[in-house]
Structure formats: structure tokens, C-alpha cells
Amino acid sequence: MTFDPILAEIRFGTGLSPRFPLPGQVDDLLIRLSSPDAAGSEMPIPPYSDVTPSSSELRKATADVRNAETEAAREEAVALRKILQDQARRIRHDGLTATLMRAVRSPDGMRERLTAFWADHFTVRARGGVTRHLVGPFVEEAIRPNLTGRFSDLLVAVTTHPMMGYYLDQHRSIGPNSRMGLNNGLGLNENLARELLELHTVGVKGPYSQADVRQLAELLTGLYWRPDRGLVFRTRAAEPGPEQVLGRSYGGEEESLDAIVDVLHDLALHPATARHLATKLVVHFVSDTPDPDLVDAVAAVYLQSGGRLLATYEALLQHPAAWAPERRKVKKPLDFMQSAMRALDVDPASVRDLGGRQMRAWFYEHLRRMGQEWERPLSPEGWPEEPEAWVTPQALAGRIDWSMQVPQHLVEPLPDPRDFLVAAFGPEPPEEVAFAARAAEGRREGIGLVLASAAFQRR
Amino acid sequence: MDRRMFLSRGLALGCSIAASPLITPMAFASAPWDNRLVVILLRGAMDGLDVIRPVGDPAFADLRPGLTAEAPHHALDGFFAMHDGLSALLPLWQAGEMSFVHAVSTPYRDRRSHFDGQDLLEAGIAGLDEGLRDGWLNRMLATVPGLESEIAFAVGRERMLILSGDAPVSSWAPNTRLELSPATERLLEYVQHSDPLFRDASADAIAIAAEVAAGGEMMGERVGRGNSVTMAQFAASRLVGDTRIASFSISGWDTHNRQHRGLPGRLGELSDTILTLKANLGDVWDKTTVVCMTEFGRTARQNGSDGTDHGTGGAMLLAGGAVRGGRVISDWPGLEEGDLYDRRDLMPTRDVRAHAGWLMRGLFGLSTGTIEGAVFPGMEMGTDPGLLL
Numbered sequence: 001m002t003f004d005p006i007l008a009e010i011r012f013g014t015g016l017s018p019r020f021p022l023p024g025q026v027d028d029l030l031i032r033l034s035s036p037d038a039a040g041s042e043m044p045i046p047p048y049s050d051v052t053p054s055s056s057e058l059r060k061a062t063a064d065v066r067n068a069e070t071e072a073a074r075e076e077a078v079a080l081r082k083i084l085q086d087q088a089r090r091i092r093h094d095g096l097t098a099t100l101m102r103a104v105r106s107p108d109g110m111r112e113r114l115t116a117f118w119a120d121h122f123t124v125r126a127r128g129g130v131t132r133h134l135v136g137p138f139v140e141e142a143i144r145p146n147l148t149g150r151f152s153d154l155l156v157a158v159t160t161h162p163m164m165g166y167y168l169d170q171h172r173s174i175g176p177n178s179r180m181g182l183n184n185g186l187g188l189n190e191n192l193a194r195e196l197l198e199l200h201t202v203g204v205k206g207p208y209s210q211a212d213v214r215q216l217a218e219l220l221t222g223l224y225w226r227p228d229r230g231l232v233f234r235t236r237a238a239e240p241g242p243e244q245v246l247g248r249s250y251g252g253e254e255e256s257l258d259a260i261v262d263v264l265h266d267l268a269l270h271p272a273t274a275r276h277l278a279t280k281l282v283v284h285f286v287s288d289t290p291d292p293d294l295v296d297a298v299a300a301v302y303l304q305s306g307g308r309l310l311a312t313y314e315a316l317l318q319h320p321a322a323w324a325p326e327r328r329k330v331k332k333p334l335d336f337m338q339s340a341m342r343a344l345d346v347d348p349a350s351v352r353d354l355g356g357r358q359m360r361a362w363f364y365e366h367l368r369r370m371g372q373e374w375e376r377p378l379s380p381e382g383w384p385e386e387p388e389a390w391v392t393p394q395a396l397a398g399r400i401d402w403s404m405q406v407p408q409h410l411v412e413p414l415p416d417p418r419d420f421l422v423a424a425f426g427p428e429p430p431e432e433v434a435f436a437a438r439a440a441e442g443r444r445e446g447i448g449l450v451l452a453s454a455a456f457q458r459r
Numbered sequence: 460m461d462r463r464m465f466l467s468r469g470l471a472l473g474c475s476i477a478a479s480p481l482i483t484p485m486a487f488a489s490a491p492w493d494n495r496l497v498v499i500l501l502r503g504a505m506d507g508l509d510v511i512r513p514v515g516d517p518a519f520a521d522l523r524p525g526l527t528a529e530a531p532h533h534a535l536d537g538f539f540a541m542h543d544g545l546s547a548l549l550p551l552w553q554a555g556e557m558s559f560v561h562a563v564s565t566p567y568r569d570r571r572s573h574f575d576g577q578d579l580l581e582a583g584i585a586g587l588d589e590g591l592r593d594g595w596l597n598r599m600l601a602t603v604p605g606l607e608s609e610i611a612f613a614v615g616r617e618r619m620l621i622l623s624g625d626a627p628v629s630s631w632a633p634n635t636r637l638e639l640s641p642a643t644e645r646l647l648e649y650v651q652h653s654d655p656l657f658r659d660a661s662a663d664a665i666a667i668a669a670e671v672a673a674g675g676e677m678m679g680e681r682v683g684r685g686n687s688v689t690m691a692q693f694a695a696s697r698l699v700g701d702t703r704i705a706s707f708s709i710s711g712w713d714t715h716n717r718q719h720r721g722l723p724g725r726l727g728e729l730s731d732t733i734l735t736l737k738a739n740l741g742d743v744w745d746k747t748t749v750v751c752m753t754e755f756g757r758t759a760r761q762n763g764s765d766g767t768d769h770g771t772g773g774a775m776l777l778a779g780g781a782v783r784g785g786r787v788i789s790d791w792p793g794l795e796e797g798d799l800y801d802r803r804d805l806m807p808t809r810d811v812r813a814h815a816g817w818l819m820r821g822l823f824g825l826s827t828g829t830i831e832g833a834v835f836p837g838m839e840m841g842t843d844p845g846l847l848l
Contacts, residue, residue, distance in 0.1 A: 169715050172764035187763030191715060194769075198572055210569050210801070330656075369632075378502075378617070378710065381574045389618045391656050393663035394632035400647065400664065401637055432653065436646040445643045453650040454657035 001320040006426040011329075011459045012285060012317070013109025015339030018423045020107040026317045032108035033148055034310060039106035040144060043098040043348070047141035048134055048163065049230065051091060053084040056227035058130040061085075088133040093359050095136030096374055097351045100363075103338035104346055111147065112338070114313075117284055118143045120382035122158045122200060124167040126375065131166065135375040138163035151277065151307040152268035159196065159264055160257075162225035168192035168380065175221035175239025188239075193217035195380045201267040202246075203276030212245050219243040219250055219263055233257045246270065268307050274299040281316055283385050287328045291321040327458035330387040333370035335459075336399060337363070340451045343424040346410045362406045369398030391457075399457065404448035417446025430455040490610055491603060494746045494781060494822040495698045497705050497736060498596060498621065499687075501729070501753040502577060503712035506767050507774030508759060508805055509722060511559045511787060514540045518794035523761040529719030539787045544726025547734060551778055558782055558846070560775040560814055561789035564755055564807035568800075571769035573713065576754030581620035583812055583835050593624025595812070596704060599819055599834045600626035611704040612697050614690045619706050629663075629702075631693060637668035680738040683731030691732045695739030698747070703823075712753060715766040733778050745780035748818060748847065756805050759794060772805030775814060781822070783848045809841070816840045821847040 005022035008029060009015060016022075023029050053061070061081035068074035103112045119139045126132040142161045146154035158164050165171050174186035181187060193216035198204045222238030225231055235255055242252030243259075248266060251259035267273060278299035282290040294316070301315035302308075316322055331339060354362075367374050371390060377383055384390070408414055417437040421429040429437075433453045440446030450456060509526055513519050515538030520527065532540040533549060539561070541552070551557040566586065567579045575587055583595025600606055601624060608627035613619035615632055622628045639647065644665055651657040679692045687709045694705035709729060714721050729751065737744050756773030772792070777784070792798050792806035800806040816830040817840060827840055 169764065172716060174763050176763075181763070185763075189715060189762055189764055190768055194572070198570070204570065204572060204575060210571070379573060384618065387656055388623070391660045392618065392630055393660050393666075394630065396657065396660040397637045397664035397668060400639075400661070404639070404643075432650050436650045439646060441640060441642055445640070445646075449643065449646050449650055452647060454654035455650070457657070458654070 001323045001325070003317075004323055004325075007323060007325070009109060010339075011322075011327075012113065014103035014106075014112050014335065015109065015342045016423060016426060017104070017107075017109075017342045018345050019105070026314070029110055029317060030310065030314055033111055033114075033313065035108070037111065037144065039102040039108065039111065040140075043102050043105065045095050045098050045136050045140040046091065048137040048161070049141060051134060051137045053087055054227065055130040055134060058084055058088065062130075085129075089356065092133040092136070092375075093354070093356070095133070096359070096363060097354070099136070099334070100338055100341055101346075101348045101351065104342045105348060109342070110313075113285075113335075114147045115139065115144050116334070117281070118147065118154065120377070121280065122154075122164065123377050123380050123382040124163045125377060127166060131163070132375075134163060148310040148313075149308070150268070151273075151302075151309055151312075152265045154309070155200065155264050155268050156261055159192070159200075160223065160231050160260075162230065165192065165223060165225055168195055170220060170223050171225060173217060173221055174237045175218060177240055178221060178238050179236040180234075181237070181239070186237075188214070188217045188221070190214065190217045192223075193220055196220075196267070199380055199382075201276070202270050202272035203279075206270075206272040206276065208246060215243040216245045216263065219245065220260060222255055222257070223260060231257075269303070271299075271303060274302040274307075278302060278312070281312070282322075285316065285329070286322055286324065288386055291324075294319050294321040328387075329385075329459050330390050331457050331459055332383060332390060333367050333372035333395075333399070334374075336370070336451075336457060337367070337402070340403070340407070340456075341410065343420070343451075344407055344411050344415070344447075345423070350410050350412075358409075362402075362409060366398055366402045366406065369395070369401070371395040371398070400448070400452040403451035404444065407447050407451070408444050414443045414447050417443060417450060420447055420450055424450050424456055490606070490701055490703050492703050492823050495703055495705075495740075495743060495748070495779075496818065496822055497694060497698070497747065497749040497779075499729075499732065499749065499751045500577070500580070500619075500621065500706070500708035501712050501725075501751055502573070502708050502710040503714075503753075504573060504576065504755050504757055504769055505712040505725075505751075505753040505773060506714060506718065506722065506757040507561060507753075507772070508756065509718065509767070510542045510545065510726065510776075511535075511561055511774050512540045512542065513538060513561070513791065513794065516791070516794045518798075522759050522794060523767070525765055526718055526761050526767075529765075530723060536787060538791075542722070542726060544723035545730055547727070547730040548778070551733070551737075552785060555784040556780060556782060557776070557778045558784045559787045559789075560777065560809075560811075560844070560846075561787055562772045562792050562805055562808045563775060563789075563811045563814065564772050565811055567755060568771065571755065571771075573754060573769070576769075578620060580752060580754045580811070583621075583815070585837055594619070594621035595815070595834055596621050596706060597624030597626050597628065599823070599825065599830075600624075600628065600704070602825065602829050602833050603823075607701075609697075609701045612694060612702050612706075614694050614705055614707040615686075617708055619708065622704075622706050637664055639665070639668070680735065682734040682738060683728065685728045685731060687728055687732045688735045691735040692739060695736050698740060699743050714757070715762065715768060716764045718761075718766045729776075737778075747779040748781045748822060749776075749778045750815070750818060751776040751778075752811055752815075756807075758803050759799055759805055760803070770804035771800045772807035775811060777846060781847055783845060788844050788846070809844075810838060812838050813840050814844060814846060817844055817846055 008023050061084050064077040068077045142157040168191040169189040170192040173189035174181045176187045194213050197208045218239040222233050224234035238255035242249045250263050278295045282295050297319050298315045302312045305311040421437050433455050436449040437446045531543040534540045565579050567576050581594045608629045611628040613622040613630040651661045681688050690707040711725050752775055757767035757770040762768050790808040792808050812835045819825050
């Protein structure tokens with residue numbers, strides 16, 4: 001069980017591409033990851049803070065419609081709102097096509113996988129129409145720049161981001177003994193504190209109690225966001241006095257953001273967090289029943305390096321168990337589309353200017369049928385990992401249908417299925433898939449069979 | 460309605476299996492029971508105290524003044540009142556076809572995580588340390604030899620742990636479509652044949668597609684709109700045939716904020732779902748029990764944002780012609796601060812699994828020993844709550 005260049009692209013990247021040379025060794029993957037984000041600059045997604053329209057602009061546009069005093073003013077407000085809504089929809093479309101095309105046109109597939117991994121670890125979901133187009137920009141701003149640095153930086157960036165705050169109700173959490181709490185009878189909302197412990201750091205098996213959740217929720221009060229200024233510390237909502245989280249005391253003097261950053265830094269370096277993150281990485285990339293030795297190795301390097309993610313990935317990639325030949329994972333629907341389009345070497349121009357109808361028919365609707373509605377995970381837990389969750393009759397029907405129907409719209413003409421075998425699998429394609437590709441009734445069916453095969457969908 | 464619509468998935472599967480040398484054809488036997496059970500999971504933690512309000516408890520009014528004032532209710536029995544969002548179900552209550560069970564929960568305590576709570580509810584085990592393997596409805600099926608997969612349907616795109624396990628069951632989601640030529644279909648079977656997970660799912664997908672092509676779009680009555688109404692239509696189309704158990708879930712019950720605005724829509728869709736089942740089941744409704752369960756209840760007090768946070772004790776809703784209705788079944792714990800679990804949540808006084816166990820005993824004739832040993836290992840069923848006629 002050693003490094004295998006084809007497995008490297010399939011298991012840790014977005015699949016094989018006829019466009020890029022295979023990596024020669026683990027270092028090649030790490031060098032790509034530590035280089036500038038070329039795919040990000042060539043196929044941009046605007047960061048949250050730069051998006052027009054912002055959620056407050058959309059909210060204001062709706063208020064203007066409601067408050068219009070004359071019929072003419074109302075019509076004007078409706079027209080203006082429509083322009084902004086169309087812009088927002090376009091941003092969401094462009095985010096999906098950029099996510100697909102980065103995977104096709106970047107030599108560094110692992111960066112795309114890690115972006116998706118951490119975006120899933122820190123799942124957010126839009127709560128209503130005015131933020132629906134902001135999920136991708138949140139990932140671009142808070143997650144993608146922090147893929148290879150310290151986990152604590154990633155954790156702080158996400159936890160203090162308005163998208164996470166609004167998703168997990170932090171803006172509604174008021175210290176009961178703060179000025180706002182006492183004056184207005186307002187209280188805590190534990191949601192962010194609970195998910196921070198349960199999902200983002202020490203994990204549900206971690207050494208915390210309901211009291212820790214409560215104390216952390218009290219500590220987080222004050223975290224707030226204003227449309228014009230972004231993150232602010234709202235002292236009048238902050239619960240006074242020190243809080244105890246996992247046996248350590250935070251805050252207590254003047255309430256400020258510093259205590260929140262302190263607790264996030266401590267949580268990031270907690271041994272239970274190391275174990276939780278190592279297990280998640282191994283489960284995501286290698287197997288649902290992770291090799292304990294592999295998890296130990298990844299968790300140990302994470303702790304020794306002070307939570308440095310690049311070193312952590314290196315520990316994963318250098319371990320023999322990461323290269324076990326058996327392909328036990330199944331690509332999630334978006335990964336499946338990305339790797340199919342990468343093997344097909346889809347031209348960015350063929351998806352850049354697709355209209356809403358085609359985007360819906362070829363991507364949104366199929367992702368929904370495959371069980372992974374775009375940017376709409378069911379819960380803060382994110383998407384499931386187990387193959388059984390994805391390979392159900394109805395979800396697999398969605399993958400088969402996409403494989404058979406959509407590639408012909410993306411690549412003109414479709415390649416010969418026999419040549420495509422090499423693009424999809426390398427020089428030694430599985431025998432049964434090679435047989436089907438040769439025996440298929442036509443190009444469309446041949447390409448469809450290659451993509452729909454278990455061999456292509458496993459990694 | 461076209462009889463072909465009910466073409467057994469087992470039969471459709473049989474056709475494709477017959478064409479495949481890779482799978483041994485199985486024998487088909489008819490179901491051993493005539494009663495029907497529909498389990499609806501309310502994901503997100505339904506606020507039992509808001510849906511079935513203990514207005515007769517003197518402590519209730521002070522705990523959640525905002526929530527109670529914002530949405531009206533209907534008196535049921537002098538102590539409990541029903542949230543107005545369920546008003547479409549009042550005729551069922553009056554006809555004795557609906558009941559509630561209050562102050563119940565799974566054995567899950569303290570962490571109050573949706574994900575763990577739902578896993579435990581579906582797995583039907585005492586604690587997550589035992590490890591998740593299968594769901595309790597599946598384990599129940601596994602105690603009965605010779606069942607075919609048509610006996611139970613998991614409906615919808617969402618994975619239903621409650622029906623996962625060793626016993627074969629069927630699953631289907633609305634809007635599944637697949638158009639393959641016969642030759643492509645055979646090649647597809649061939650490329651999947653060495654991977655059991657893909658092989659079986661592909662065979663099922665092809666069978667479903669064939670059936671949908673034969674039956675056309677699903678028909679039948681709809682009450683209201685919404686995805687769960689579609690799932691109820693499909694479930695009913697199976698339950699009037701050979702299917703005896705169906706399960707699906709309705710999400711959206713996690714009402715941390717402005718609960719009075721979010722909850723009525725959920726309750727309306729739940730009402731429509733139950734009424735759609737009734738409308739499409741015809742005479743079979745008399746043999747049917749619908750049970751709605753949720754992972755836990757919510758805090759006794761409203762929170763700072765006109766909502767409620769994750770709690771412990773909650774409520775179940777039962778409906779159907781087989782139900783002994785018109786009752787709220789509860790060993791009521793009271794709502795004074797000292798009565799609450801952890802001084803914050805409704806105290807659960809009984810395990811939801813005991814009620815589920817009594818339902819299976821009454822509907823399917825399972826013995827207490829089987830239920831306490833194989834379906835809910837280690838649980839004690841206790842006294843008969845008399846849920847069924």
C-alpha cells in the first residue's frame with residue numbers, strides 16, 4: 001500500500017483529467033496545495049463582503065415595495081427588486097458553475113475536495129431568499145483562504161462570520177444578565193454553542209456536558225453583525241462575568257471578543273478536536289471504518305504541529321493505510337458530476353452562459369434527485385458519508401439518468417467511449433466497464449455506462 | 460384508478476431479475492398481516508407542549524405566554540388543548556380516530572442533539588454507545604420469516620434508518636425517472652454486477668422505472684400541497700396493495716425563533732398528509748394506524764427569540780381507523796420548576812418505544828418477549844396503554 005498516482009487523483013482529488021499530468025509523489029500534492037489558488041482567481045466566486053446585492057440590499061428592496069405609497073412608486077420598486085433578485089440568482093448559478101469548472105480546469109483537485117470538506121464540516125444553509133446566493137461567497141471568504149493554515153484560524157473565521165451566526169441563531173442570543181437581557185427579558189440561544197462543541201470541535205463524543213454548552217453560549221453573547229460594518233462586539237448583549245468551558249475560565253473583566261477568540265483557540269487544540277477532525281478526514285477520504293492507526297497518526301501530527309492543516313494532510317497522505325487499494329468510498333453527487341466533467345474535459349465556455357432553465361434541468365434538478373440539493377443540506381451535520389446513504393435506488397437512478405442524458409449537452413461531439421475509458425480510469429480500466437463501453441449501442445450510451453458504473457463512482 | 464398503478468414492485472423486480480442470470484429469483488409470499496402501520500418521523504423536534512397544550516396545568520400559562528397568546532387552540536378534554544394548526548384534524552378527533560400521547564421520549568438525555576436524537580429514535584436502542592446498526596421497524600420485520608421487500612416502504616429521498624437493516628424493504632422517492640433501452644439496461648446490470656451495493660440499487664432503480672413507465676404519473680387524491688402529501692399519496696398506493704408498513708419523514712420542526720409563525724405551516728402540512736392518507740386508503744383506513752414521532756421535545760419555557768430550544772419530553776400523534784381515539788394518553792408529570800427535567804424540560808414519564816411496542820403487539824401480534832428481546836432489546840413494555848380499538 002503505497003502512493004499511486006491514479007488513486008491520488010481519484011481518492012484525494014476530483015478524478016483523472018486528460019489535461020494534467022499525474023502527480024509523481026505525495027510532495028507534488030502538497031506543493032500544489034501550498035501554491036497560490038490559481039483556480040480560484042481564474043474562476044472567481046465573489047467573497048461574501050463584496051457581493052452585490054447584499055442581504056440588506058435585498059431586504060431593503062422588499063421593504064421599498066411594501067412601503068410604496070403610490071402605484072407608480074410600487075411598480076418602480078418591484079422592477080428594482082426584480083433586477084436585484086436576478087443578480088442574486090446569477091451569483092448562485094455562477095457559484096455552481098465555478099465550483100464545477102474549478103474541478104475540471106485545475107491541476108489541484110485536492111484543493112477543491114478540501115474546500116468541500118471544510119464547507120461541509122462548517123455547514124451553513126441559507127435561511128430565506130435574501131441569503132440564498134451567499135452560501136458560496138461565505139465559503140469563498142471564510143473557508144477557502146484557510147485550507148492549509150491553522151485550524152484555529154479557520155475556526156475563528158467561520159465562527160465570527162455572519163453566515164454562520166445567522167444560520168445558528170447567534171444574533172438572537174442575549175446574555176440574560178446583560179443590559180439587553182435585563183431590560184427586555186431576552187435570553188440565550190444555545191444553537192451555535194452546541195454545534196461548535198458537537199460538530200465543529202471536540203465532537204459529540206467529546207468530554208463536554210450540557211453545562212459547557214450553556215457556559216459557552218453565555219461566552220458567545222456579544223457576537224453580533226451589522227449590515228454596514230460586519231462583525232461587532234455588542235457589549236450590552238454580553239453576559240457579564242467569567243464562564244467555564246471544559247474546565248477553563250474565560251472572560252470576566254471587560255466583556256470583549258478576545259475571550260471568544262481565546263476559547264476557540266483552546267477548543268481548536270483540544271485532543272478531542274484532534275481526534276474528531278482526524279477521524280472525519282479519514283472517513284471522508286478513505287473509509288467509513290477508519291484504520292485506527294491512521295487516525296492516530298493524523299491526530300498526533302495535528303496536535304504536534306499546533307493544528308497546522310497542511311502538516312495534517314501530509315500525515316494522512318504519507319500513511320500506507322491511505323493508499324489501501326480497495327475503493328470503499330462513493331463520490332457524493334457533486335463530486336460525481338465534477339469528476340465526470342473533468343474526465344470529459346468540459347470546456348468552460350459550454351457552461352459559462354447557461355440560462356436558468358438549462359442550469360435547473362442539467363444540474364440543480366439532478367443534484368436534488370441524487371440526494372444532494374445544491375447548498376441545501378438538511379442539518380448542520382452536513383451531508384452523510386456512508387455509501388449506503390447515496391446509493392439508493394432513487395438516488396442512483398438520478399446518477400444513471402444524468403450520465404446518460406447530460407454529457408451530450410456539455411461536450412460536442414462526445415468522445416469515443418473506448419477512448420473515454422482511459423480518460424476516466426487510466427490505462428487499465430476495469431474489464432466489465434471496458435466491455436460495456438465497447439458493446440454500447442452508441443456514444444451517448446457508452447459514455448453513460450462508463451460514468452454510471454460502480455467503478456467510476458467509487459474512490 | 461388504474462390497477463396497473465399498483466403493479467407490485469416485487470413483480471416488476473421479478474421481471475428484471477428473471478432476465479438476469481446473476482441473481483436468483485426469490486419466492487413471493489403474501490403478507491401475514493392485514494393491519495397497516497405508517498410511521499411519520501417529525502425531524503427537528505416538534506414542540507409537544509405547544510401542539511398539545513396542557514392548559515389545565517396551573518404552571519403552563521407563565522412558561523410560554525408569548526407562544527400561547529400568538530396562536531389559538533381548541534379545547535380537547537378540559538386539561539389539554541390542540542394547537543389551531545391541526546384544526547383540519549378536528550373531525551378525526553371527534554370521530555375517535557385520533558389521539559395523542561404526551562410526556563414521552565426516547566431514552567436519549569442531556570446532549571439534545573437532533574442528529575443523535577433522530578438516530579436513537581430510529582435505531583430504537585437505549586444509547587448510542589451500543590452503535591447504530593439498523594432500525595427498529597426493520598428488526599421487527601426480521602423476526603418474521605419469509606417476508607418480501609414489498610412488505611415495507613421507505614418513502615422519499617431521505618435515508619430512513621428506521622427501516623434499514625437485514626430484512627429486505629423497498630424504497631421510492633417521487634419523481635424518479637430512468638429511460639434505458641433494453642440493451643443498455645443489460646449492460647448496466649453487467650457493469651454493476653461485482654459491487655453488491657450498486658448492483659442491488661441499480662436493479663431496483665430499473666424496476667421502479669419500469670413500473671412508473673407502466674403506471675404513468677401517480678394519481679389519487681391530494682389534500683393540500685407539499686412534498687409529504689406526495690409521499691402520503693404514494694404510501695397509500697402501496698398500503699392498499701401488499702405493503703403493510705410505510706415510513707417517511709417531515710422536516711422543519713426546529714422552531715428556535717418566532718415559533719408562532721413557523722409551526723402552523725408544519726402542522727398544516729402534517730394535517731394534509733394524514734388526510735391524504737385517509738382519502739386514498741378507502742376501507743383500508745379502518746385497519747390503519749398512523750403514528751407521528753419526534754426525536755425529543757422542546758424547553759418548557761420559551762426562549763429569548765419567541766421560540767423554544769431543544770428539550771426532552773415530547774408528544775406523539777396517532778391517527779387512523781384502528782386507533783382508539785379521542786384521548787390524550789399521559790402520566791402527566793406537572794410543570795412546576797421542580798417537576799421539570801433538569802429544571803427546564805417536560806419530564807418524560809414513559810418511553811416512546813413502549814408505545815411503539817404496544818402498537819406492534821396489537822397490529823401484528825408480536826409477543827412481548829419478541830418486542831422486548833429483538834425489536835427493542837432491554838426495554839420493558841410495561842402496562843398496556845390501550846392505544847388501539
